[in-house]
Amino acid sequence: MKIAYIGTYPPRECGIGTFTWDLVDAISSSPDSASFVDEAFLVALNDHDLLYAYPKEVKLTIRQEQQADYIEAANFINLSGADLCVLQHEFGIFGGQSGVYILPLLHRLKMPVIVTLHTILKAPSYNEKAILKEICNMASRVVVMSHKAIEFLTSIYNVSKEKIVFIEHGVPDIHFDHALAKKEFKLESKKVLLTFGFLGRNKGIETVIKALPSVIKEHPEVLYIVLGKTHPNILRHSGEEYRNSLHLLVKSLKLSDHVFFLNEFMDPDQLFKYLAACDIYITPYLNEAQITSGTLSFAMGVGCSVVSTPYWYASELLADGRGRLFDFNDSDQLSSILNELLGQPDVLKELQQKAYEYGKNISWPKTAEKYIALAESILGEPCQSIDKKETIIDLMLLPPFSLAHIKRLTDDTGIIQHAKFGIPNLKEGYCLDDNARALLMALMAYKQKKDVAALEFMPIYLSYIHYLQNEDGTFKNFLSFNRNFMDEVGSEDSFGRTIWALGYLLGNAPNDAYYQTGRLVFFEAASNFENLKSIRSIANTMIGICYYLKSNPSDDDMTERLRNLAYVLVAHYEDNCTANWHWFEALLAYDNGILPLSLLHSAEILNDEKIKKVALDSMAFLTSHTMKDGYLSIIGNSEWYQKDGPRSVYGQQPIDALAMVLMFHQAFHLTRDKKYLNELYTAFMWFLGENDLRMSLYDFETKGCCDGFENYGVNRNQGAESSLAYLISHLTVLQAHEEFYKSDG
Structure with a gap:
């Protein structure tokens, strides 16, 4: 029998690593294993990109916060000829929220798995409970080291008692006088x-x-x-x-x-x-x-x-x-x-x-005997089909997440608006839109990946937003590189995108100082919500309000303001909707997915079936015109798509792909219909070459994203808008992947 072990491992200083070392050594040294266990190897977990000089039995390492590494490890183990996998589980050693990154690895393994649980929470969060239940569902057997653990697993996590095995924590057979x-x-x-x-x-x-x-x-x-x-x-x-x-x-x-x-x-x-x-x-x-x-x-x-x-x-x-x-x-x-x-x-x-x-x-010798007997028992059982979900999103195709280009574009004022190829174009200065998007991206990156660089960027983008706010709560937009204002009042679109980022901040602030600053700016701007005319500005503002209300659900005044804004969009939809045209305007223009997205968010908060129906109908209409050939074909900005007119193909921009990714993600979140995950992934792959030109917009060298493509090819400039659109989309794919593996379906 060949055993694959997954866990932390020395020289990493970690209690789980010591346990794994002792277990591997005890099983390998046991007389009972001589005729049964003929080979073993380790897949070790690294923390925060630290590297260790592992011994030869470690054949592969997983970087804690790199999702693709987990998929690679599953493929490696499957091809290794291993008959059995033994996993050490502790929430703190696996990446993603509550260690969710281990789930896709387990789902892909093609051999029985023994999971040793080192922590079982009496009062788990929703995510912790869902993840541990799924781990136990995937395992052939679950090993615990106390009888209290058995009680918790059966009563709190609904794990079958027959699946649970009690084996005491081993102790090295070392004695001194x-x-x-x-x-x-x-x-x-x-x-x-x-x-x-x-x-x-x-x-x-x-x-x-x-x-x-x-x-x-x-x-x-x-x-x-x-x-x-x-x-x-x-x-x-x-x-x-x-x-x-x-x-x-x-x-x-x-x-x-x-x-x-x-x-x-x-x-x-x-x-x-x-x-x-x-x-x-x-x-x-x-x-x-x-x-x-x-x-x-x-x-x-x-x-x-x-x-x-x-x-x-x-x-x-x-x-x-x-x-x-x-x-x-x-x-x-x-x-x-x-x-x-x-x-x-x-x-x-x-x-x-x-x-x-x-x-x-x-x-440990006695503990090893029990593990070996358990392995023999499992491998002696008839093969059973373990309930493993099909992976809809293939993370192996995603480049590693990197903020390298964002770091290149960001100085102590904010994020530079444009770039010449991969080099910041200082002549164009800064804009509010991009700093709002940058704040949103940084918040998402820190929430999901605990990225320290993202945390350091946040006050830069937030202070830019605060600096450009006018006394009446509106915002300027453009700032030159020498810090001169370029306008008095920015576009409504830039206003709406800023409210979106601030609303997200109020629900996901990493500390109180950022929260209080964001709250101050958000409510200074709130008096302008009802004055908005642009439906995309209204949509962006609605999304920000929805994120705010998720953490402040008792704010009845803001709830009613959201309802009023949502019905402004519904009225636009009803005014323009015909038998073959289910849209808010007489044309499909730019950032189209934001309109259904805002109503999908609003439907979640308001629990309003009419809003939900308009959201789903308009999303289906947009999808039918942009994804009918199995990939995303964005409405081009050269002439847009006028009702009953020709459709513009070129002038495709990344913010439209981002809007589609976010739209499908919220649709899945609201309905739990997995078809939206397929569509989300299809939309995201537009960045990586699944598009009309079959060319990648993502630059694997600079880690930036190109500004779009024309009929002649890719626009190789890599400004803030396009690069942030890619990164927010990337983070959304990772988040959707986690949600899929935490869902019951």
């Missing part, structure tokens, strides 16, 4: 308390530190060792803030001689020496929501006397006298327990003996 370990670390005269693992605020180290003064009064020889590095994700976002706060607490309590921080990620041998040297192991976690703990398992395996808060896994593992529990955040209760145990060596020894006896049953 207590006295010798103490001697090696020169701790013979100390009573050693120990906590190890990645540091973070949920670990509750301060609870132990606050308990120490009362303990030291009775046992002045006590030393508390805190062993472990700060968790990489915390370090990335908050630095050593928590560790520094602990040092300050130690100093304020005058405990510097009794607390020692060892900021290292230990190899197993060294770690187990510290465990052997300790007298009491403490896990002071701050809340109950932990379904398993490798650190606690290791301590039990070594035979430590353990004192812990009653989180789920500890309550289960320390039952029947195998350890002692104290309440969350209760330093006084902890100090009482520590004084009792340190003052009664016989009681302490009894705890150690019970832990040791239990630990003998959870060694």
Whole structure:
């Protein structure tokens, strides 16, 4: 049998990686595997584009936030000859919202899958629940490490009990003598308390530190060792803030001689020496929501006397006298327990003996035996057709998402409007439309991909919008490169696109400062909503209002303003609609998909069937004239498409493709009809060569998008409008792909 493993893996410093390493080693070394497992390899997860010097068994890596890597991994595993796949699941190690990127990989695998769950949430979000249910649906068996996990899976996630297998967290079969370990670390005269693992605020180290003064009064020889590095994700976002706060607490309590921080990620041998040297192991976690703990398992395996808060896994593992529990955040209760145990060596020894006896049953060799038996059982079963959804969107054809060209176009004022080929054209300066689109794109990129560059761009685009707002709430549009205003009041279209971006910001702001600024500008502009005449400006404004109302549904005044604007579009539709012309004007012009899109958004908010019908009818009409040959053929801007007249083919522009992508995405979101995902993907492929000229508008070298094409070929200039249209479309495809795999159908 050939096994493919998927998970994090050393040298990446990660608890799941340690588990994967131990599992692979234990199965490969087990006598039971000699006649059954003849080959194994790893597919390892990288984080934030970091690279690691992996050992030879790692045959492929997945970059956490690169969706295409997951598809490539599925294809690689399918072609590898693997008979079985073993996946380690933890929400934080896979890309996409709540780790959704793992789903398309699992859907494509053509062999049975064992999934080991390291986290099972009691109160999951909608996405977390949907994703975990789908993972369990795809798995042949789901391995859990506590009985509480079985309870949650069956009662919360509706997983069949027959699919769930209980296998204890393995413990390395490493043992050191207590006295010798103490001697090696020169701790013979100390009573050693120990906590190890990645540091973070949920670990509750301060609870132990606050308990120490009362303990030291009775046992002045006590030393508390805190062993472990700060968790990489915390370090990335908050630095050593928590560790520094602990040092300050130690100093304020005058405990510097009794607390020692060892900021290292230990190899197993060294770690187990510290465990052997300790007298009491403490896990002071701050809340109950932990379904398993490798650190606690290791301590039990070594035979430590353990004192812990009653989180789920500890309550289960320390039952029947195998350890002692104290309440969350209760330093006084902890100090009482520590004084009792340190003052009664016989009681302490009894705890150690019970832990040791239990630990003998959870060694990695025993755990490996259970995994091997499970694999044999699965492969001995008749082949069953596992319910796997067909992938509608093929991410393998998407270029990697890149903000390289946007970075090239953006300076400290805003995004430059035009480009000569891939080089910013400073002579043309800046415009409001593009900075609004850029803000929308940056918000989407940060929300979906946690792109740090996108976060850094946001205040630039938002400050441009704020700078160009007039006292009456309208906006100027154009600004020269030397920061001179080029107009007094911009177009209604630029106004509407700005409201769209601001509305999206109010529902997706990454911090309060951006939210408050966006809210200020949005409501300064709101007095102008009813004055709009251009139906595309009205449509763009409606979309912004809809995004605002999604996060502020109780704003009845804004809801009624949305309804009034929607019925302005409905009236235009009714005035122009005939038996063969289901449209808002007597021509199809530019940015056409925005009109049905705005009504699709409004229908979702207002729950109005008339608005929904006009949206779907006009969308069907537009689709029939632009996608009848199996690819998107945009209405050209040279002469447009007059009712009963000839259709213009050339002068096709990316903003029209973007409008179609967004329109089909919202149609799927509203109706859950998967045909709209096919049409969305078809529309997006216009950028990559599925168009009238069969030429790609996306430039794989500059990472920009060309400004469109004429009958002579592609306009190779790569301005902000076209490049942002591509990037927003790309992000929408990724979002639609996630939604597809989270849907029940």
